[in-house]
Amino acid sequence: MRILLDGFTKSFGPMTVIDKMTLEIRDGEMLALLGPSGCGKSTTLFAICGIHKISAGRILFGDRDVTNVASQQRNVGVVFQSYALYPHMTVAENIAFPLEVKKLKAAEIKRQVDQMAELVHIEELMKRRPAELSGGQQQRVALARALVRKPDVLLLDEPLANLDSKLRLEMRSEIRRLQLATGITAILVTHDQVEAMSMCDRIAIMNAGEIVQIATPGEMYRNPRTEFVAGFLGNPPIAFLHGVATSGGFASVGGEAIALPASVPLPPPGSKLTLGIRPEHFGPTGNIPIRGRISFIETQGRENLYDVTLPSGSMLRSIQPLRGDVALNEEIEWSIAGDRILVFDEHGTRL
Amino acid sequence: MTSNFRAWPVVLALSIVSAPLVLMYVYLLVDTVTSTAPGSLIPYEFTLRHWTFLWTPVPGRPDIWRVALNTLVFATASSAIVLSLSSTAGYVLSRLNVPFRRFFLAGVMVLHAFPSVTLIVAIFLVLQMVGLYNSLAGVILVKAALDMPLGIWIMKGFYDTVPWEIEMAGIQDGASRFTVWRRLVLPQVRPALLALGLFAFLSGWSEFILPQVLAPDNRVQVLSVYLAGLIADDNNFDMALFKSVGVFYVVPVILLFLFFQKHLMNIYGGGTKG
Ligand SMILES: Nc1ncnc2c1ncn2[C@@H]1O[C@H](COP(=O)(O)OP(=O)(O)O)[C@@H](O)[C@H]1O
Numbered sequence: 027m028r029i030l031l032d033g034f035t036k037s038f039g040p041m042t043v044i045d046k047m048t049l050e051i052r053d054g055e056m057l058a059l060l061g062p063s064g065c066g067k068s069t070t071l072f073a074i075c076g077i078h079k080i081s082a083g084r085i086l087f088g089d090r091d092v093t094n095v096a097s098q099q100r101n102v103g104v105v106f107q108s109y110a111l112y113p114h115m116t117v118a119e120n121i122a123f124p125l126e127v128k129k130l131k132a133a134e135i136k137r138q139v140d141q142m143a144e145l146v147h148i149e150e151l152m153k154r155r156p157a158e159l160s161g162g163q164q165q166r167v168a169l170a171r172a173l174v175r176k177p178d179v180l181l182l183d184e185p186l187a188n189l190d191s192k193l194r195l196e197m198r199s200e201i202r203r204l205q206l207a208t209g210i211t212a213i214l215v216t217h218d219q220v221e222a223m224s225m226c227d228r229i230a231i232m233n234a235g236e237i238v239q240i241a242t243p244g245e246m247y248r249n250p251r252t253e254f255v256a257g258f259l260g261n262p263p264i265a266f267l268h269g270v271a272t273s274g275g276f277a278s279v280g281g282e283a284i285a286l287p288a289s290v291p292l293p294p295p296g297s298k299l300t301l302g303i304r305p306e307h308f309g310p311t312g313n314i315p316i317r318g319r320i321s322f323i324e325t326q327g328r329e330n331l332y333d334v335t336l337p338s339g340s341m342l343r344s345i346q347p348l349r350g351d352v353a354l355n356e357e358i359e360w361s362i363a364g365d366r367i368l369v370f371d372e373h374g375t376r377l
Numbered sequence: 378m379t380s381n382f383r384a385w386p387v388v389l390a391l392s393i394v395s396a397p398l399v400l401m402y403v404y405l406l407v408d409t410v411t412s413t414a415p416g417s418l419i420p421y422e423f424t425l426r427h428w429t430f431l432w433t434p435v436p437g438r439p440d441i442w443r444v445a446l447n448t449l450v451f452a453t454a455s456s457a458i459v460l461s462l463s464s465t466a467g468y469v470l471s472r473l474n475v476p477f478r479r480f481f482l483a484g485v486m487v488l489h490a491f492p493s494v495t496l497i498v499a500i501f502l503v504l505q506m507v508g509l510y511n512s513l514a515g516v517i518l519v520k521a522a523l524d525m526p527l528g529i530w531i532m533k534g535f536y537d538t539v540p541w542e543i544e545m546a547g548i549q550d551g552a553s554r555f556t557v558w559r560r561l562v563l564p565q566v567r568p569a570l571l572a573l574g575l576f577a578f579l580s581g582w583s584e585f586i587l588p589q590v591l592a593p594d595n596r597v598q599v600l601s602v603y604l605a606g607l608i609a610d611d612n613n614f615d616m617a618l619f620k621s622v623g624v625f626y627v628v629p630v631i632l633l634f635l636f637f638q639k640h641l642m643n644i645y646g647g648g649t650k651g
């Protein structure tokens with residue numbers, strides 16, 4: 027079901043956390059709400075499911091205005107960060123609870139619970155209590171409980187934050203599989219860009235209560251709208267060079283001059299600029315040569331990550347397939363792929 | 378216990394210190410089923426004479442079973458009231474955004490700290506006015522009211538430890554606030570309910586001053602008042618009878634402690650375990 031936040035505003039007392047946000051989640055898509063801690067992701071989620079009353083604006087589920095509808099009548103499934111399983115109930119009772127509340131017949135409840143258990147692969151755990159489950163299993167139960175009443179939208183608040191890295195990988199694909207299998211509209215809240223990129227159809231990236239950009243993961247990575255977005259996405263992260271515009275190019279604070287492609291609309295010479303250069307766009311091939319010293323090498327297995335300190339003291343990162351011919355502190359001359367440079371003005375807006 | 382010191386010296390020391398106490402209890406029990414010559418410490422005969430109050434009422438006093446029943450009703454009813462009201466009021470104060478919440482919390486605290494004996498004259502007058510003087514119902518209500526602040530405070534503390542997400546999950550699952558409380562939250566504070574119930578029951582069982590002042594009549598007498606009547610009776614003072622009734626009075630308490638001591642400790646531990 028399509029979800030629309032229209033001019034959504036939320037204040038806690040005098041503090042406005044979110045100011046006039048507008049966000050549309052398309053029917054059947056999985057959208058990531060990505061942003062640093064404290065930017066208002068959970069607040070947005072809690073407004074959608076009705077835990078928080080919103081201060082202004084409207085929330086629409088399909089064509090239905092649910093702004094003043096109680097949580098119980100909204101038909102939203104939520105998976106909390108702590109899973110919030112009911113500790114005194116078995117797995118089966120946990121999943122059955124939403125159906126019992128609906129006063130379905132016992133046989134019908136049993137049928138739906140079993141069906142759900144099969145979908146999330148927990149058939150053999152039905153008699154256990156939450157305390158006897160691993161983190162990943164608890165997560166599956168929480169998903170089953172959220173999905174069993176066939177909600178219009180599934181909300182996930184940092185669902186992977188409490189799992190170890192191996193389980194996180196497993197549950198990442200598992201959650202996506204369930205979302206695709208049920209075709210449900212879903213919103214995933216996370217501060218982890220890898221989760222957002224790997225699990226979702228689109229990403230809405232938030233900063234300080236505002237949505238900075240909404241795009242598909244690939245589009246957002248290639249074409250970030252601001253310096254913040256460019257810095258948030260990508261692992262290893264993008265490197266920034268600060269400096270000023272010259273006629274036809276860029277001069278870093280330390281003096282490196284870099285000619286920029288004509289496609290970038292440059293501000294008048296002397297204006298402050300920031301260049302963003304991703305690690306994969308700096309290496310042996312490229313068209314803008316630049317000299318530097320290798321100051322750090324991180325072996326990542328298939329690839330190596332090199333930190334290169336420029337004569338001015340600024341730093342660039344380069345990621346390359348394993349090679350044995352460069353060593354720490356060696357002077358190198360590598361090149362930047364000029365057409366891939368991201369240029370930002372002094373407010374961080376992409377040019 | 379981690380034994381990085383030897384246990385027996387401690388046990389020995391504690392035994393010596395508590396020996397007089399144990400001895401007194403033993404004497405109490407022995408005394409109720411034997412006769413001892415005045416001035417002597419050694420009993421000379423075994424007898425059940427001191428326990429005859431169980432089947433023939435002591436002259437001028439109500440039937441002991443009637444009194445025991447009154448005590449049971451008094452303790453059970455007042456603890457039931459404390460339990461049901463504390464479990465709901467504690468939840469409201471812990472979770473719901475009611476007006477004057479801080480005022481209520483402070484009020485509960487003050488009421489708990491307030492020495493209730495000072496209220497007794499006023500309560501006496503009130504009960505007389507509403508016609509509940511000398512009735513079990515009246516004294517039950519008073520007892521429950523005086524025990525309630527502590528109960529509310531304890532229950533609020535336990536509710537505070539229940540994760541907020543559990544309630545929110547229940548709401549999202551479509552349950553009403555009341556259903557969430559009854560089916561999801563209440564089970565989390567079960568240990569507290571059990572402990573508070575026992576606590577209130579024992580407090581009612583041992584209450585003396587309220588029934589003594591507010592319901593002294595033979596009809597509604599409770600065991601503590603009965604016992605006090607025995608000791609105050611200068612005409613035919615019977616030490617052995619007093620001891621036997623005392624044992625009769627205290628046995629249920631000891632049994633309850635034996636069965637439920639684990640749960641009673643819980644009230645001081647706080648939080649839900651298991
Ligand atoms: N109940 C509340 N009362 C006051 N401030 C709150 C409340 N909930 C959240 N906030 C504030 O709102 C901001 C956003 O919080 P939140 O939505 O939880 O961030 P996150 O993106 O990490 O989930 C934070 O600055 C937080 O301090």
Ligand SMILES: [Mg+2]
Nearest residue numbers: 064067068069
């Ligand atoms: Mg959050």
